[in-house]
Amino acid sequence: MTDQAWILIAVLVVVLVVVGAVALTTGRRRRGPTTLPPEDVSPYEVDQPPAAGASAPVVTAPEEPAPPSTTPVPTLERPEPVAGRMQRLRARLARSGTIGQTLLSILSRGDLAENDWEEIEETLLLADVGVGPTTELMDKLRTETKVLGTTDAAQVREVLRRELLELVDPTMDRVLHVEPAIGDDGEPHPATVLVVGVNGTGKTTTVGKLARVLVAEDHDVVLGAADTFRAAAADQLSTWGARVGVPVVRSEREGADPAAVAFDAVKEGREAGADVVLVDTAGRLQNKAGLMDELGKIKRVMSRQAPVREVLLVLDATTGQNGMRQAEVFAQAVDITGIVLTKLDGTAKGGIVVAVQRELGVPVKFVGLGEGPDDLAPFEPEEFVDALLS
């Protein structure tokens, strides 16, 4: 090859290398980067405009992510099952048990002298059993122990158990009647329960605990805060309701007409399709006529919406004879259908169960056995008597 040929080949190679490099660079630029940097992404999606007749494209704002919630969602409490509560809380009756223990020890002495019987009488009266039931029980025990003629502890215990049970009366109807009824208009009515009693007996607390009893049994409940005398009572009830998801009808005005609140509560219960409406009241014992007027009016206006199925009287078991006098005044003001004995834990005056039932002729339906939210138990005579003798 000549020198000229070698020079021509070298020029061609250089030209080919330059052209190839330029082509490679251009091709890369045309394809561009495969992903856009975040700032190039539009915050909106633009929907395609409709084919005809549309004037402007539809712009849809992207869904904003929900801001993190600052108010915690309240978790509803599931109240404890109702069955067996009295057994669970039996240890709380320990102080009431002193009556049974004292009676057993005296009766087991055998061949009882008059001063032994006086001791028995004193024990029963101190436990607030009441004069009539005390005399009745002593007469029966005198006869039975004479017939039995033994000091055998188990047999004496059996006699005492039988007689105490008869006094407490297991035949009384202790069911809380909350079955909904069909009214004259053919519509289902909620069962309404009016709760009455003196301030401080544990009335508002009992309404809250009763709501939990009903919720535990799958009822739909509405509460009425008709204790408009003490503003804190409505707040207290609202807290009870909120814990188990039960609505509370109340008035924001202190001293509002309690009958109006009770009426609204039953109305709300009907509209919401609730099974039960529980109404708390103030029940101040200013005088009997005033109390009768107030409770009578509340009951009347509630009845316009649905018949009042139960009127529960809340009594503080620790107040003894004083509590009995209050019970009589309330019973004269309104027809009581059941008694709730509160604070039966920590009192040796369990005999009030017998006295109050005898006096009013209505059964104890529930007993309060502590300050816990589920420390309210349906009253069971056998459990009660066994606790007295344990």
Ligand SMILES: Nc1nc2c(ncn2[C@@H]2O[C@H](COP(=O)(O)OP(=O)(O)OP(=O)(O)O)[C@@H](O)[C@H]2O)c(=O)[nH]1
């Ligand atoms: N130990 C015990 N305390 C109870 C029981 N029931 C209620 N209490 C307490 O009794 C106190 C008074 O209860 P409230 O429910 O506020 O009484 P109230 O009768 O509604 O009083 P007002 O709202 O003023 O009408 C509270 O401290 C309750 O916790 C019970 O069965 N045992």
